[in-house]
Amino acid sequence: xxxxxxxxxxxxxxxxAIGVRSSEELFADIPSKLKLKRGLNLAxxxxxxxxxxxxxxxxxxxxxxxxxxxFLGAGAYNHFIPAAVSHLVFRSEFxxxxxxxxxxxxxxxxxxxxxxxxxxxxLTGMEVANASMYDGSSALAEAALMAHRINGRREVVLPMxxxxxxxxxxxxYASKLGLHLHEVPYTDEGTTDLKQVKGALSDRxxxxxxxxxxxxxxxxxxxELAEAAHSAGALLIVxxxxxxxxxxxxSPGECGADIVVGEGQAFGNHLNFGGPYLGFFASKQAYVRSxxxxxxxxxxxxxxxxxxxxxxxxxxxxxxxxxxxxNICTNEGLCALAATVxxxxxxxxxxxxxxxxxxxxxxxxKGAISALRGYELPFAGHxxxxxxxxxxxxxxxxxxRALFAKGIIGGVELGRFYPELSDCxxxxxxxxxxxxxxxxxxxxxxxxx
Amino acid sequence: MMHEPLLFDQGSRxxxxxxxxxxxxPELKPERLLPKKLLRHDIPGFPELxxxxxxxxxxxxxxxxxxxxxxxxxLGSCTMKYNPxxxxxxxxxxxxxxxxxxxxxxxxxxxxxxxxxxEQFLAEVSGMDRVSLQPAAGAQGEMLGxxxxxAYLESxxxxxxxxxxxxxxxxxxxxxxxxxxxxxLQIKSGPNGRLDPKAVADAMNEDVAAIMITNPxxxxxxxxxxxxxxKIVHAKxxxxxxDGANLNAIIGxxxxxxxxxxxxxxxxHKTFAVPHGGGGPGAGPVGLKAHxxxxxxxxxxxxxxxxxxxxxxLPLSVGRVRTFYGNFAALVRAYAYIRSLGPSxxxxxxxxxxxxxxxxxxxxxxxxxxxxxxxxxxECVFSDARQLPYGVQTLDIAKRLMDYGFHxxxxxxxxxxxxxxxxxxxxxxxxxxLDQFIAxxxxxxxxxxxxxxLVRSAPHKTKVSRLDExxxxxxxxxxxxxxxxxxx
Numbered sequence: 010x011x012x013x014x015x016x017x018x019x020x021x022x023x024x025x026a027i028g029v030r031s032s033e034e035l036f037a038d039i040p041s042k043l044k045l046k047r048g049l050n051l052a053x054x055x056x057x058x059x060x061x062x063x064x065x066x067x068x069x070x071x072x073x074x075x076x077x078x079x080f081l082g083a084g085a086y087n088h089f090i091p092a093a094v095s096h097l098v099f100r101s102e103f104x105x106x107x108x109x110x111x112x113x114x115x116x117x118x119x120x121x122x123x124x125x126x127x128x129x130x131x132l133t134g135m136e137v138a139n140a141s142m143y144d145g146s147s148a149l150a151e152a153a154l155m156a157h158r159i160n161g162r163r164e165v166v167l168p169m170x171x172x173x174x175x176x177x178x179x180x181x182y183a184s185k186l187g188l189h190l191h192e193v194p195y196t197d198e199g200t201t202d203l204k205q206v207k208g209a210l211s212d213r214x215x216x217x218x219x220x221x222x223x224x225x226x227x228x229x230x231x232x233e234l235a236e237a238a239h240s241a242g243a244l245l246i247v248x249x250x251x252x253x254x255x256x257x258x259x260s261p262g263e264c265g266a267d268i269v270v271g272e273g274q275a276f277g278n279h280l281n282f283g284g285p286y287l288g289f290f291a292s293k294q295a296y297v298r299s300x301x302x303x304x305x306x307x308x309x310x311x312x313x314x315x316x317x318x319x320x321x322x323x324x325x326x327x328x329x330x331x332x333x334x335x336n337i338c339t340n341e342g343l344c345a346l347a348a349t350v351x352x353x354x355x356x357x358x359x360x361x362x363x364x365x366x367x368x369x370x371x372x373x374x375k376g377a378i379s380a381l382r383g384y385e386l387p388f389a390g391h392x393x394x395x396x397x398x399x400x401x402x403x404x405x406x407x408x409x410r411a412l413f414a415k416g417i418i419g420g421v422e423l424g425r426f427y428p429e430l431s432d433c434x435x436x437x438x439x440x441x442x443x444x445x446x447x448x449x450x451x452x453x454x455x456x457x458x
Numbered sequence: 459m460m461h462e463p464l465l466f467d468q469g470s471r472x473x474x475x476x477x478x479x480x481x482x483x484p485e486l487k488p489e490r491l492l493p494k495k496l497l498r499h500d501i502p503g504f505p506e507l508x509x510x511x512x513x514x515x516x517x518x519x520x521x522x523x524x525x526x527x528x529x530x531x532x533l534g535s536c537t538m539k540y541n542p543x544x545x546x547x548x549x550x551x552x553x554x555x556x557x558x559x560x561x562x563x564x565x566x567x568x569x570x571x572x573x574x575x576x577e578q579f580l581a582e583v584s585g586m587d588r589v590s591l592q593p594a595a596g597a598q599g600e601m602l603g604x605x606x607x608x609a610y611l612e613s614x615x616x617x618x619x620x621x622x623x624x625x626x627x628x629x630x631x632x633x634x635x636x637x638x639x640x641x642x643l644q645i646k647s648g649p650n651g652r653l654d655p656k657a658v659a660d661a662m663n664e665d666v667a668a669i670m671i672t673n674p675x676x677x678x679x680x681x682x683x684x685x686x687x688x689k690i691v692h693a694k695x696x697x698x699x700x701d702g703a704n705l706n707a708i709i710g711x712x713x714x715x716x717x718x719x720x721x722x723x724x725x726x727h728k729t730f731a732v733p734h735g736g737g738g739p740g741a742g743p744v745g746l747k748a749h750x751x752x753x754x755x756x757x758x759x760x761x762x763x764x765x766x767x768x769x770x771x772l773p774l775s776v777g778r779v780r781t782f783y784g785n786f787a788a789l790v791r792a793y794a795y796i797r798s799l800g801p802s803x804x805x806x807x808x809x810x811x812x813x814x815x816x817x818x819x820x821x822x823x824x825x826x827x828x829x830x831x832x833x834x835x836x837e838c839v840f841s842d843a844r845q846l847p848y849g850v851q852t853l854d855i856a857k858r859l860m861d862y863g864f865h866x867x868x869x870x871x872x873x874x875x876x877x878x879x880x881x882x883x884x885x886x887x888x889x890x891x892l893d894q895f896i897a898x899x900x901x902x903x904x905x906x907x908x909x910x911x912l913v914r915s916a917p918h919k920t921k922v923s924r925l926d927e928x929x930x931x932x933x934x935x936x937x938x939x940x941x942x943x944x945x946x
Contacts, residue, residue, distance in 0.1 A: 011798055012540055012731070013810050014888035020810065023817040023889060027833075032809045035816055035833050038680045039712050049710050050582050054800030057544050064794060068553025070568030072561055081558045084781055091476040093509055097516040099546070101733075105525030107536050108737040111856065111866055112927075113920040117523030118736035121516070124465050127937040131501050137936050140737070143594035146781045154637075174781045181755075181777035185605060185638045228496055257488060259498045272781075282569045283559030283782025285594065285739035297934065303737070308930035311915075314461065316922040320930040336633035339595040343735025346516075353465050353512045354475035357504040362478055368491050373483035391492055409562070421560050444482040 011054070072418060074280065078446040079418035082395045082437025083224070084145065084172050084250045085283060086275045088363075089440055091354050094277045098347045108339070109305075112318040118342060119317035122305040125349040132255040132352075133247075133269040134262020135291035139302040141345040142288030142337065145272025146175040149248045150182035151301045151337065152270045152290065153216060156244045157188055158299045162215035164189045166243075168201040170223035172250055173426040179218075188215070199227040199388025199397065206234060210241040216268075220248045221261070224426075225388055225435065226371075226395025228258060235265030244268060251275060252289070253439075254393045256364025268292045277351030278344050287344035297321070301337045363440060367394040370447065371438040377451045378436075384454065387433065395437045397423065397430070405434045408454060415453040417446070462518050466938045469507035476509065503940065522921045523736070524865050530891050532818075534837040534868035534880025535628070535676055537706055537728035542795065545731070549790040559782040563767055570766035573783065574759045576793045577743075580724055583796075583804065584702070585715020586745030589724075591784040592755045596703055598779055599723030599742030600634035600670075602755065605776050606721055606746060607668050607697045608638050609753040613774065618667035618696075624653055626677060626872050628701050631670045640667060647874060651677045651830040655686045662694050672701040673717070674708065676872035676880070678815060678834035688718025697721065702745075705729045706884070707812060707836035710805025720747045730792035741788035755779055810885035811836045814892060818881055821896045825903040829875050837882035841875050850906040850913045852877040857924060858905070858916035862898035 015023075020032070029035060036044075055063060074087045081087070098104065102117060109115030109122075122140045129138035142148040153165050165183065167176055167190045176192070183190055193205040201219055210217070217238035221229035231247060238245040247261035249271035261269045273287035274280075292300055298321065306320035355363060371394045378398055379386050387399045398420070400408055405422045412419040424431030438447065488497055507515075524531070531538035549555060557569055577589040593599035604621070611617045621635040624645045632642040643661055648654035658669065669691050673681040681687070688698045700714045700722035706729040714722050726732045727740035734740060746754065756775045757768040768783075799807065812835055819838035823831065827843035842852040856866030856879070868880040883892055905913050917923065 011803060012542055013806060013885050015810055015814075015885075019889040020813055023813050023892075027813070027816045027820045029816075029833075032813055035812050035835075036711055038682050038833065039708070040682055040685070043685060043712050043717055045711060045713055045716070049801035049804060051579060051796065051801045051804070054803050055797050057798070060544060060794055060798050061548065063797065064548040064790075065551060067568035067572055068548075068551035070571070071553040071557045072565035073552040073556035074558060075552045075556050079558060079561070081560050083560055085559050087556075087558065089479065091509075093475070093513055097513065097520070100517065100520040101527035101541075102520040102523040102525045104546075104733045104735050105527045105541050106523050106736040107531065107533055107538055107734050110533070110868075111524075111860070112925050113857065113860055113917050113922055114524035114865055115522075115736070116921050117519035117521070120462065120464070120519055120522075121736075123937070127464075127466065128504075130937050131504055143598060143739075144780045147594070147598070147779065172781070174778060177756075177778045178780060181605065181779055182637075185608065187639070228492070232495075255498070255501075257492070257498055259496055279555040279787075280558050281555055282557040282566065282786040283784070284780070285741075285785040285787055286781070297936070304934075304936055306930040307935040308926045310922040310925050312923055314922055316925045318925050318927050318930045320927065320936075321934060336597045336601055336630045336637050339597060339738040339740055341594075341735075341739045342737035343733075344739060346736065349465075350512065350516055353505045353507055353515070354509060356469075356474050356506045357501055358472065358506070359474045359476060359478065360501065360504065362474075365488060366478060366481055368488065369481060369483050369486055372486065372491050391496060413562075413565075418558070418561055418565070440479050443479070447483075 077416055077418050078442060080420050080436045080438060080450060081418055083421045083435055084272060085280050086251055087280060087439055087441050088253065088275050090277055090351065093354060094347055094350045097350050098343060103346055104343055109319060112316060116316060119305050121346050121349050123307060123317050125345045126305060128349060128352050129289045129291050132252060133291045134260030135269050136294040137297045138289065138291035139300055139304050141340040142290050142302055143341060144284065144286040144288045145248065145250055145270065146178035148270035148288030148290050149175050150179045152246045152268045153179055153183060153188060154186065155268065155299050155301060156216035156246060159244065159296055160215055162213050163187060164191060164213045165215055166191050166193060166206055166209045166217040168193050168195065168219060170195045170201050170225060171218060171220040171248065172224045175248065198390040199225040200229055200390045203233055203237065207237050210237060210243065212242065214241050214243040216244040216246050218246045218248060220250065222251055222254055222393040222395065225397045226392040227388055227390035228393060231261055231264035231266065251393060253364050253367055256360040257368055258393065273348045277347030285341055285344055287341045287348055303340050366440045370440065370442060371396065374438045374447045377447065378454065381451060381455045394439055395435060398434045398436055400432055400434060405432065408434065411456060412453050415449065417450055417453055462515065464938050465505045465507065465515060466503060467941060468511055469505060471506055473506045473508050475507050475512045529863055529865065530887060530895055531865040532867045532881045532883050533865065534882040535703060536868065537882060537884060539731050539884035540886035541731050541733040545791040545794045548794050549787045554790050555787065567766055570759050572793050573789060574761055574766050576789055577759065579796050580743055580745060583709055584722060584745045585713030587748040588746045588751040588754060590744045590754050591789055592779055593723065593742040593744060594780055594785050595738060595740045596723055596725040596742040597630040597634060599744045600630055600701065601637055602779050603699050603721040603723055603744045604634050604638040606750045606753045607699065609776050610750050611667055619665045621667055622658065622661055622669040624671065625874050626675045627670060627672055628676065628703060631701060651679050653681050653683060653687055655683050655690060658687050659690050662690055662696065664694055666694065666696050668697040668699050670699045670701060672704060673714065674704045674835040677830055677839050678837035679830065679832060680835055684717045692718065703728060704836060707808055709808045710801065711808050721745065721750055726788050726792040730795045732788045732791045739785050739788055741785040807885045814883040814885060814887060817892055818883055818896060822899055825900050837880055839875050840879045842877035845906040848906050848910045850910050852879055854913045854916060855879065855902055858902050858913045859898060860917040861919045864895055864898060
């Protein structure tokens, strides 16, 4: 039997040692009426060859970004991943390990997480970071719950320019605890409407959320939002879906953020049709004991040698578990490791260079598309590597179809999230898109004139 | 043993570990692209390493880590079974790993078919009607399951106030209830380590939304009265949630859906052999009976003729618990695992997992206190009661096991056994491995009597000796802050 080493004879010997005649006896505690009287209704087993062939066939029915130039972003980014990342992450000492409950046998995982926590602090400009969360959206929802734990207030200002799926996740999490979310609109610039934010603030406001670059790719004025939030005694939660921007854009910590969360997929993690991804979570030191998730700390062993352990774990389900306000116990360890390796390879100069490359290529694409007839850029705000394009006289879906006819995967049709933007596409340009691809995109977009 | 410096204490100014694509568009200065007040100029302290330094650093770290490929990992309730290598190959096929979640459905038919089929497979093995693949982990699955129950009860006019949780439950169960706005009422297990229907009947009333049951429970025992308990709960309009973390013990033999369970989560990383990555990612799909299905998170995969589509249009949906469709790469591995084992193979998994656990139990019960001396399912629970008189505790036994080359079992859990050691061998360990483990455990029992200090001061052969966890919590050092802190 596949993956089971014990033969019938081995099992026989063990059953004898246990003192039972058959394995049936070991299942005698299951009442007969609860036993399945038939075999499971599943396809018969496949050999390794058969499985490989079948999986290749399934995978072959998906388009992938290696095969087609793609301009999709919106929370999932196609970035270059150096070969060394996979080689290291796929060392099975990392990927076949469990949570590092026994630190003496898990120094590899633990030190890597400590390094990851440091990198996230450096990127976000914050003082403390946890060992990672499920993804950007659940990290944001947990940040809203954390703000409530800190100040006891129940209202959260949640701009429309935050990723629509992140907002849905927040709503799902918040509703059960009676938190109220106030959605505020965006301006003609594509930025969150500061006046409306100020109008929504009160002494009941727990936190103001802002995404930057936001869902439209536009950079927000974090300083002003921080000032507004703080003047009402609320916290500023900044969420970042495209962390490559950290290489060139001022950090949220410098702008006054209290909690910074986001999606780390861009570093070392494949698109994977949406998961697993990597939620990162950082805050000011003062809030560390309200922070959800795992933390790794540095300590020493009996001989005074440095070592790492999971720490401060008494914050959540471990004590007074019925009073717990977060049930997080897993993290995305391997995804965090991939990000740590990727960021180590990029390093101080590489990250900046990568961010600049994204910025320049996007500026080039924006310039070229805005020059096309039949298109305009509805938002004037500053962007990083995504931008919104308004399609005149055609439906965005038609544009996407025309693009795919030329072998190009176009942009996200915004109508699915924003009815008022149903004539718009959200395009993303990364270092993976060559100038030739961008030119081909423009040519194919212009073709329908 | 060698100490590996942190990334931040290695390298040299100006080093870079990878080559980026060339800039084939005009190289405008950043100041021309963004206003000054938005620009960042540097990240002080960020690593500056060459590729070989990075490779050596993480290779060395990997060598100080213990995984299933390194050896026996009998962590109870965590189900650390072997992770088949073919699965690691197939999820990395570009059509899976390089597919964007927002590419049109027509360009993602293979991925959607896989998800559609996996839902059917999981429904069949659990006896449920529908399955949401969205939750990223078991704990998130629990939370979603309780949200669905709450949404269902709300639709009936009253979400109710309380959730019953047995004292043998998983640590996250009460927290998952609390996050859904419920008070938790603990139910004491009966003297046989199982749920007592009378205790449930006494606690059950119209204010109780649900009971959360782990079956087999955390003592490794099958809750043989679960059907009666479910009847009691249903009679008062409550719902039954099953923590499916231990499904591997009964797969192909018995199905929670046939026991009266309304919702349960699967831990794909446990039952279906998805590697756990040092603490994640996993995946925690949720199985549901039909009456809960209208509340499922969006989107759901449906089949229209021969095509697979994503349906967002569920007016009663609770929304989402994460972006996109879940931990897809984990779903691919679980799908591959089910396809390679088939119905007979999955049943054999449960049989051998149970034989292996009972074998360990039978061989060690003369050496370690066994609080519940009954045939177990996939895991058995001992305590340190026999070693305590010598001053040797569970923690010491666990640490000493490391010197014999084994990962320790889960310790101090379940909470209802003082000094618990929860051993789960899984079906992928051979009799020889179990015999070596048993021999080591016997040896440690003997050492505890003869030379307790040897056990108390373990481990002796690991990279670091016992770590000062109290110091870590009292003076938290959670990040590198500059060269000086590295030499403290």
